[in-house]
């Protein structure tokens with residue numbers, strides 16, 4: 002049954018993962034997502050799942066890899082410095098094609114940074130913070146409801162693509178409350194059904210067809226490794242169209258086209274209203290999938306547009322993709338705050354107006 | 362004709378990648394033969410390490426996965442949570458387990474994970490060609506302790522079995538050696554007991570196997586066996602450090 006409730010972001014994310022079918026959770030405390038391990042420790046065992054507090058994020062991601070390789074549906078969460086520690090595991094998960102859903106309730110960096118919200122993990126998420134040729138599928142929700150829906154869906158999607166999926170939320174979303182509709186809970190996969198549902202999983206071969214399975218990443222022969230990576234990239238190539246998602250509002254005849262994701266996209270929507278009242282027409286491209294990035298969305302940008310503005314909680318990371326998307330047809334500018342500072346809608350509107358007037 | 366020796370079904374019929382005189386092969390065989398004798402090959406799941414035995418899954422005829430360097434105990438913890446009734450084990454070298462993976466092994470033991478860890482201590486990093494390990498003996502020459510390990514520069518070698526035995530939920534800890542037929546027979550008993558501890562869900566079981574690395578020690582296989590007996594066993598004494606009552 003679906004259910005309408007008022008919930009804090011972090012708890013809603015955890016609930017969505019359980020309802021999506023994630024039976025296993027491995028976590029380590031870090032602000033601003035510690036409510037998630039707390040919630041999971043309370044809720045998962047009651048519902049037939051497993052919570053385990055790991056010794057570190059390295060431990061957590063490798064427990065997730067083991068559980069995922071064994072056919073369990075796994076949810077992981079952390080925040081920026083913890084996600085940094087998990088990069089070794091993410092590269093491994095992608096290479097071994099083990100599904101896991103990983104939530105980053107991100108904060109400001111670099112280093113230990115601060116505990117306020119940030120989006121400066123964009124490169125880490127979309128460019129691969131771990132070694133080698135691999136891609137994480139990355140979704141960036143802009144509301145708690147959207148996060149709930151994406152997390153819920155990603156549990157099955159990650160299985161289908163046999164690839165880890167990252168949900169890139171920020172600390173604001175983790176900490177605020179919103180009314181949401183929770184989706185109907187999917188049943189957990191029973192241990193006895195794993196072999197049939199995930200024929201690649203290591204379950205003990207006596208369980209089914211007598212064939213032995215190995216989940217691995219090492220390929221000592223360069224030609225073998227090249228073939229494996231090329232196989233992965235064929236999958237990523239399909240994902241580029243199948244999983245590309247964005248929202249586009251009033252882009253075609255806008256004076257200014259904003260590009261923003263997550264919380265910043267919501268603030269930008271208010272900024273667009275402020276500009277509208279001043280006679281400046283602004284549109285918004287809101288990437289929902291950060292990888293695959295919706296480059297195609299920029300085809301809509303028309304001749305009337307003066308400038309494309311990337312609004313970010315970083316020193317400008319997504320802006321590289323924005324430039325690739327617009328392909329030099331329009332000037333691209335950045336409006337940003339970092340370190341946990343969040344621009345107001347008025348600030349964004351004022352800065353955008355100034356940029357627009359300079360370039361017009 | 363009566364058969365006096367058969368290849369164990371626990372090992373795949375391929376040549377291993379180990380050097381002549383290396384005891385990784387013996388360790389593999391002991392574990393796999395034991396699982397075969399228990400009738401559990403189809404119910405075992407292993408986590409291979411990074412090290413010379415990174416491809417253990419090629420030789421051990423059970424479902425297995427690789428693990429990043431040192432992480433096998435965390436990986437096995439995850440596997441065991443999904444399959445609580447399967448026999449889950451890690452197989453790890455001393456660089457993997459006692460250096461980069463120290464956090465994972467200590468916490469898996471502290472949590473009392475119902476898994477077995479087979480720890481191959483050869484006092485050196487084998488795969489990366491002979492650097493100093495946390496288990497390298499004082500005075501032992503390696504490529505990163507070329508005049509011999511000194512206490513002043515690198516401290517003392519870590520005695521993992523003794524360390525693990527301090528943890529209450531590590532219920533079975535034994536150190537064995539793979540140098541002589543008598544020791545190998547004892548080692549096999551230790552493997553059997555470790556799996557029995559897991560079958561009974563008593564806690565974490567740890568078997569340290571003193572092993573050889575003729576290639577990086579710069580010794581012949583026979584001299585390696587002698588070096589193990591003369592140098593390693595006095596520092597790493599053999600025997601049961603801890604054993605639950607209902608397993609003896």
Ligand SMILES: Cc1ncc(C[n+]2csc(CCOP(=O)(O)OP(=O)(O)O)c2C)c(N)n1
Nearest residue numbers: 411412413430454455456457485486487488
């Ligand atoms: C993160 C990481 N660091 C370093 C290495 C390089 N490396 C591969 S094997 C190995 C040492 C393995 O030695 P040990 O665990 O003693 O096993 P042995 O090869 O002696 O059996 C090292 C350092 C690696 N693969 N990954």
Ligand code: SF4
Nearest residue numbers: 379380383413487574
């Ligand atoms: S390098 Fe040493 S540990 Fe590795 S296979 Fe050769 S002898 Fe064995």
